[in-house]
Amino acid sequence: MRAMPEGFRWGVATAAYQIEGSVSADGRGPSIWDTFSATPGAVRHGDTGAIACDHYRRWKQDFALLSELGVSAYRFSLAWPRILPEGTGQVNQSGLDHYRRLVDDLLARGIEPVVTLYHWDLPQALQDRGGWTNRATIDAFARYAEVVAEALGDRVPRWITLNEPWVSSFVGYGSGRHAPGIADGRSALLAAHHLLCAHGAAVPVLRETSGQVGVTVNLSPVRPVTPEDADAARRVDGCQNRWFLDPLLAGRYPEDMIEWYGFADAEPGDLESIAAPLDFLGVNYYTRTWVASGDRDVPHPVHPSLDAHQVLPEKLPRTLMGWTIEPDGLRELLVRLRTDYPGLPPVLITENGAAFDDYVDPEGGVDDEERIAFLAGHLSALADAIDAGVDVRGYFCWSLLDNFEWAEGYGRRFGLYHVDYATQHRLAKASARWYADVVKRNGLP
Numbered sequence: 001m002r003a004m005p006e007g008f009r010w011g012v013a014t015a016a017y018q019i020e021g022s023v024s025a026d027g028r029g030p031s032i033w034d035t036f037s038a039t040p041g042a043v044r045h046g047d048t049g050a051i052a053c054d055h056y057r058r059w060k061q062d063f064a065l066l067s068e069l070g071v072s073a074y075r076f077s078l079a080w081p082r083i084l085p086e087g088t089g090q091v092n093q094s095g096l097d098h099y100r101r102l103v104d105d106l107l108a109r110g111i112e113p114v115v116t117l118y119h120w121d122l123p124q125a126l127q128d129r130g131g132w133t134n135r136a137t138i139d140a141f142a143r144y145a146e147v148v149a150e151a152l153g154d155r156v157p158r159w160i161t162l163n164e165p166w167v168s169s170f171v172g173y174g175s176g177r178h179a180p181g182i183a184d185g186r187s188a189l190l191a192a193h194h195l196l197c198a199h200g201a202a203v204p205v206l207r208e209t210s211g212q213v214g215v216t217v218n219l220s221p222v223r224p225v226t227p228e229d230a231d232a233a234r235r236v237d238g239c240q241n242r243w244f245l246d247p248l249l250a251g252r253y254p255e256d257m258i259e260w261y262g263f264a265d266a267e268p269g270d271l272e273s274i275a276a277p278l279d280f281l282g283v284n285y286y287t288r289t290w291v292a293s294g295d296r297d298v299p300h301p302v303h304p305s306l307d308a309h310q311v312l313p314e315k316l317p318r319t320l321m322g323w324t325i326e327p328d329g330l331r332e333l334l335v336r337l338r339t340d341y342p343g344l345p346p347v348l349i350t351e352n353g354a355a356f357d358d359y360v361d362p363e364g365g366v367d368d369e370e371r372i373a374f375l376a377g378h379l380s381a382l383a384d385a386i387d388a389g390v391d392v393r394g395y396f397c398w399s400l401l402d403n404f405e406w407a408e409g410y411g412r413r414f415g416l417y418h419v420d421y422a423t424q425h426r427l428a429k430a431s432a433r434w435y436a437d438v439v440k441r442n443g444l445p
């Protein structure tokens with residue numbers, strides 16, 4: 001038995017654009033993901049979030065699944081375009097009312113709402129003015145945080161300002177593989193900086209509420225495939241991990257990367273604002289990053305697209321996303337955080353999970369043993385990190401439901417519950433029953 005500490009929070013996570021659907025209902029405005037997914041070739045099979053899991057209408061049944069799992073917390077995101085359809089200006093009360101209902105139902109179930117303000121669905125109207133490359137978007141985000149704090153501030157116990165600023169900036173503005181589909185290195189750096197500044201502007205606003213405040217970053221330990229790749233690996237670590245951890249936790253950008261990028265867009269006061277004290281750090285972990293520079297160095301300044309540099313050692317098992325299955329990477333990254341960042345606040349694992357080729361068998365079940373093994377391995381590694389002294393307060397499995405997996409569309413299933421998109425029927429996979437037992441025991445059997 002690997003028991004987690006007393007009071008450990010067990011949860012599952014989702015995000016608005018990936019599950020809600022109803023993209024034009026009740027005054028919602030368009031987001032950059034509505035625009036991007038409607039762009040031919042942008043998303044596999046031309047999939048979009050227009051319907052998704054129809055959660056905007058089926059949320060009450062889905063919340064019954066949370067009670068079935070017995071989770072003590074549920075992480076989800078608010079759709080900025082439902083609350084401020086133009087990104088700024090007029091507030092849409094219907095949008096706020098929807099999320100008030102969700103939060104109140106969770107509280108009535110004894111489930112802690114952990115609310116992400118921004119999980120990639122920037123209002124298109126803001127992107128029309130440059131989006132995250134426009135410094136004005138910082139103020140727009142701060143105003144959005146004020147509107148949300150006023151509406152929900154008395155009943156949300158934990159706020160997450162941003163989900164994964166690295167993906168929003170380097171994948172959305174650097175590689176172009178995510179919305180808004182821009183492939184420009186300098187835009188990626190500007191977007192990353194303004195996202196961090198937006199986080200810094202929102203922290204004091206959310207601190208006025210009764211809730212704790214944090215931010216979620218995706219972290220991945222970086223390994224060189226051969227010793228000759230060590231420099232390239234250090235740069236990928238600098239881009240993917242340190243470019244966000246250093247400002248957030250130490251109030252500075254990493255020197256080696258400032259030089260590598262020639263970055264000079266921080267204004268006086270920015271870094272102090274970004275480094276606002278956090279009540280917790282959200283960490284999303286999925287895999288290690290393997291880097292082979294080969295005859296090319298890490299391209300300047302964008303994070304190498306995963307295909308070009310993710311030369312995966314053949315011997316390692318992979319998920320359907322092509323990501324290596326490396327549970328010990330979770331322990332490794334948490335111990336590194338504790339070692340390298342003295343200011344590290346308590347940690348929440350705000351995402352961990354995997355996509356496998358789920359199959360509904362003739363008896364109507366999904367016996368996803370690979371997912372159970374994946375989760376068990378990562379929870380064991382998490383227990384090792386906690387035994388090593390890392391202060392981890394909770395774990396959120398990605399995801400409650402199969403959902404819209406961004407550029408991969410619906411072809412990649414991460415859910416504990418299988419979704420038949422033709423009927424919207426939810427079906428508990430074997431992993432859902434397994435996870436419910438882990439939650440009940442407060443640890444691995």
Ligand SMILES: OC[C@@H]1[C@@H](O)[C@H](O)[C@@H](O)c2[nH]c(CCc3ccccc3)c[n+]21
Nearest residue numbers: 015163164167218284286351398405414
């Ligand atoms: O890909 C699974 C999940 C997404 O569905 C979540 O919305 C997102 O927060 C999330 N982040 C990561 C790791 C970073 C990453 C995201 C997308 C593409 C490549 C790497 C994996 N996931």
